Amino acid sequence: MRTATTNGLGAVVMALASWQRDGLPVQLHPGDLGWQERFGADVLADSLRIWSRDEEIVAIGLVDGDVIRMALAPSVDQQDDVARVLVRDLEDSSTGVLPVGGATVEARFGQAFRSLLTSSGWQPDEPWTPLRRDLAPAVEDCSLRIETVGPSHAEDRVIVQRAAFPNSTLTVDRWHTMTAGIAYQQARCLVGYDAEGVPVAAVTVWSAGPGKPGLVEPMGVHRDHRGCGHGRSITLAGAAALRDLGSSSALVATPSSNEGAVATYTAAGFGADPDVTDFRRPAFDTGMRVVDRAEAADGSNEGRPPGGLSRPALASGSAINANPQPPMLAGSRRSQPAPTAAAPTPLPNLRPPTAESLPAAPLECADQLWTLDHRTAVSERRT
DSSP states (O other): OEEOOGGGHHHHHHHHHHTOOTTSOOOOOHHHHHHHGGGOHHHHHHTEEEEEETTEEEEEEEEETTEEEEEEOGGGTTOHHHHHHHHHHHHOGGGSSSOSSOEEEEOOSOHHHHHHHHHTTOEEEEEEEEEEEEOSSOOOOOSSEEEEOOGGGHHHHHHHHHHHOTTOOOOHHHHHHHHTSSGGGGEEEEEEEOTTSOEEEEEEEEOOSTTSEEEEEEEEEOGGGOSSSHHHHHHHHHHHHHHHTTOSEEEEEEETTOHHHHHHHHHTTOEEOOOEEEEEEOOOSSSSOHHHHHHHHHTOOTTSOGGGBOOOOOOTTSHHHHSOOOOOOTTSGGGOOOOSSOOOOOOTTSOOOOGGGSOOOOOSSTTOOOOOSTTSOSSOSOO
């Protein structure tokens, strides 16, 4: 396991793009990396963890505080040796992947990986609803005037984003940084204007290449112009842009509790897949990790990574531990508002979930789209 470098970002984005396929679960997408790159290539690289075998990337994780969002190569879906190394590294705080204590893994693909997380004692976290729209048929027109954002419209793009998401971190300078990044080479930002020429909605869409699923995120409606169907309209415009880029389908995921977001995407022709849950790590009462316990029981050699998967030991002064913490994403779990419901009763020997780990309250109307996907935000998830 290693931390990415700025010089290696191109290879990481290419590998991640190659794993995007219709019919597979919605997992980490090149667009997620592109949105993170608004903070700069160095911050993006510092937040990426890469697992390789024989110099081939087999897993990628995007770290956001106490959450890591994982993507696995389709070829390792059922490979137990890869799953064992991944779980070991996630549970071992000395690797620098996740902090000590409670943490969350977004792992929507990888049968062996998900099974081992479950059998190792990781608990189901909040449910998410993946949605997708087939882009083979033409996308219907929307009611807004749509402009593709270039330097002359960048300020409007930022105005809408900050009005849609109160904790947004997007600025004009960060928009320019993002659009200069490698992932944005196959992306588009759109702004929707009403009949009076007012910017009322915006979206960014990310292609993974022709014939592959594209990602819609983030998308938001200006707080002063909700309830008029603009969320549906700008989503349709984003889907049409992805179709023009050659994408086979449009993907998004949102917390299942966010009924307004689900309704908006459904109105724009997206169909919902079965809900999926993230995995929450319990706080162990001993220094021995779950994988260690299993290996102690069966006599396995804990010190040698199976399958030749690279997982070098990291000293306390390694690049991972020495790198500064990337800026908090307003869309991360750390910034999500707590629901009004009381926290569940903690299980024995487990850390009670924090307010940040709980899903946001449902929205009041379909255009109040505070969360768009994976981790865009419940005040922007990807602010």
